[in-house]
Amino acid sequence: MTGGAIEIEGLHKAFGANEVLRGIDLRVEPGEVVCVIGPSGSGKSTLLRCVNLLEEPSAGTVRVVGTEITDPDVDIDAARRRIGMVFQSFNLFPHLTALGNVTVAQRKVLKRGKAEAERVARENLERVGLADKIGSYPAQLSGGQQQRVAIARALAMGPEVMLFDEPTSALDPELVGDVLGVMRKLALDGMTMLVVTHEMSFAREVADRVVFMDGGVVVEQGPPSQVIVEPRHERTRVFLSRVLNPAAAGFGDAGLDEAGPSGSGPSGPTAGKTAGE
C-alpha cells in the first residue's frame, strides 16, 4: 500500500473512556476529493485532526504523502507544512492583517524573504477573490471573507493535501456559497482534499468519494451518486433524510440520538449556528 496521499489504518482515538474513533481505515488518492459526512459526535472532526496530529491517535497509523505522521520520531512541524488545515472557526490571527496572516508562516517557517512571501500571499489572496482586502484586519472582514483568507493562508505554504473541518458551519447562509466556490475551484485545480462537511450539495457535486461515519466507524463509502443518492445502510438513510429535510424529522426519533454526549463540536444541525457565533 503506497502512493496514497493519505493512508489511515486501524485508527483509534479515545478521550478517557469515551471512544471516539473505533478503527478507521481510509485511503485518499492524490488529486482526490473525499467528503466525510455523518451526525455530530460521529468522530469526523477527530478523524481530520488526527491526520495532522492536532489529536494524538490512541492506536493505528496515519501516512501523509509517504510520511508516517504517527511515527514518534517524525518531524511533525515539517510534516504539517505539507498539510493545509482550514478550521470551522477560521482561527485567523487577529493581530495581523490579511496579508500578515498569509505571510507570517511563510516567513517564519519556510524562511521566505519578505518580497517573495508577499508575492505568494497576493497570488493566493487573489485566488480566493480577496485581492482588495490585503490590508484589512480579520475583525473588518465578514465570516466568509475570513474563511477565504484562512484558505489562502493554508495554500501559501504549498501543501500537498488540504483538510477542511466543517469550513462553512460557522457562516451565515448567504456567505456559504463564496467559500464553497473557492473550494470547488481548488478541487478542479487537482488539490487533494479531505473535507468534513454538512453541505450535501457540495459533496454531491464536487466529491469523488463520500464517506459516511457514525459511532466512530466508517459505515459506508463510495461515489456520491451511491452514498448520497442511494445509500445502502439504514443509518445513512436516516441521517440523510434528516439533513436534507430537517423540518420533517419527528421528535424523539430513534436512530441517531446515541451520538449525543461527546460534546466536541456543534451538536446537530440546529445547534451548529449558535456554536459558530
Added chain:
Amino acid sequence: MTADTVAAAPSGRLTPRQRRRVSLGGQYALFVVIVAVVAVTADWPTLQQNFADPAKARDLFPEILTIGLRNTALYTLVGFGIGLVVGLVVALMRLSSAAPYRWFAIAYIEVFRGLPLLLIFIFVGVGVPFAFPGATIPGGVVGQAGVALGVAAAAYVAEIIRAGIEAVPKGQMEAARSLGMPYFRAMRTIILPQAFRIIIPPMTNQIVLLCKDSSLVLFLGIALEYRDLTKFGRDLAGQLGNSTPIVVAGVCYLLITIPLSLLARWLEARQRKERR
C-alpha cells in the same frame, strides 16, 4: 415598570419622584455643612506652615527631583524589567507540559506572593551578605532594589501573563501549529503578541504598585545619593522640623502614578474599541 408595581408603592404625601429629590437634596446639604465646619474650625495658617510651607518646599528643589524622583523611577524600572523577564519565564513554566516545571512555578508564585515585600528587602540587604560573605548583587543599591522588587513582582507578573496567554483562544495555537510552526515559535509570533495586548492594563497597575513599593529601599541602608522620594522626604522633614517635604514627596509620587493610571485607562478604552 408595570402598573402593579406603581400601585404597590406606599402612597404617602410625597410621590416617589419627590422623595428621590428630597433624599438627593439632603445628601448635598450634608456635604456643604461638613465642608463649612472644616473650613471654619481648621487653623489654616498653622496647617499651611506645617504641611505646605512654600519657602521650605522651594528649598527641596531641584534635589527632590534629581535625586528622589530619579531614583524612585530608576528602582521601579529596574524592578519591573527583572519582574517581566522572570515573570515570563515562570509563566511559561506554569503552562509547561513537564510537571516539575509546573510545580516549581507554582511554588515560586505562592512563596513570593505570600512573603511581605519588606522581608524580601531585608533579606537582600542583610541576609544575602550574611549568607554569602563577599558576594554582592551587581549594580549596588540599584541592583539590590531591582532584585528585591523584581523577584517579588515576578510572582504577580507570572500570573498576569498566564491569564493573558490562557485568554487567547485555543484555536490560535492550533492554527499556528497546523502551519508548521514549532511550539515556541507559535508562542512568540502568534500567542504572546495577543496576550500582551490583553495584559497591558493589569501590567500598568503592577508598575504603579512597584513604584510605591520602591519606597522600601529605605531598609537597605543607603547613601545620600541613592535616596528615593520617601527617604528624601523623611530626611528633609527631620532636618527642617516640618512636614512639607513629606507632602511634596507624596505629590512627586502622584506625578508618576497618575499619568500611568491614565495611560492604562486609555489603553483599555482603545482595546475595547478595537475588539468591537
